[in-house]
Amino acid sequence: MSDKRRLRPVPTESAVVSPAPAVVCPEPTAVLPELTAVPTEPTAIRIRQLTARAGRAGYRLERATRVPFDWMLLDAEDGTNIYSSTDLEQIERWLDE
Template sequence: MGMPDDDKTYRTEADGWSVVWRLDHGAIQILWVARVGEPGPLAVFDPTEPPDLVDMRERWPKLAPLWDAVRREYWAGPTSAQSPRIRQLTERAKRAGYRLVRESPMPYVWLLADVIDGEQVHVADTLDDVERWLET
């Protein structure tokens, strides 16, 4: 996935454009779009009501390569090495004898499975739920 700007936002570049986006309950929300190397952004959106990827495809269809890159990174999943929190929880689960798995399709469900036999031991809707369970 594109390098996260923090634990919740990601940056993707394609075809000379850059976008900052986040996931909110499985929806891709666009926060910022700019031409790479130009001083100002094309658009900055209110983070309380950002447009989704479908809206952006309709607004700026000529940026299809950028939207396609975001979609590819989205489907690659947040379990990539780019997510420090997921990496930390995956390691924590492994030390406890579990394997952390993100189920597809949307909405995602997180599973903890026994590392040896693969038996499912816990299901969680959020990473916070996984973390709380691992603390018990």
């Protein structure tokens, strides 16, 4: 191995960069509640409960990865889309039928 590979330049004072100060951001829900990526705790619990209910009925509950982000009930065995809706209330009503 040549000496050039092992040698590293020593930074001068002008080359030393101090870290940026920490920035504290407000909670996203305080600024844009409709754009929050993380569901609130009651919503997360409801999604888990509805997912379990769909599973007992032979379905998988999933959220589409593209706009309009519909909720989908898929067949648990083959993944066929059985029912789609933009909100969970309609999924619950469909499971009630």
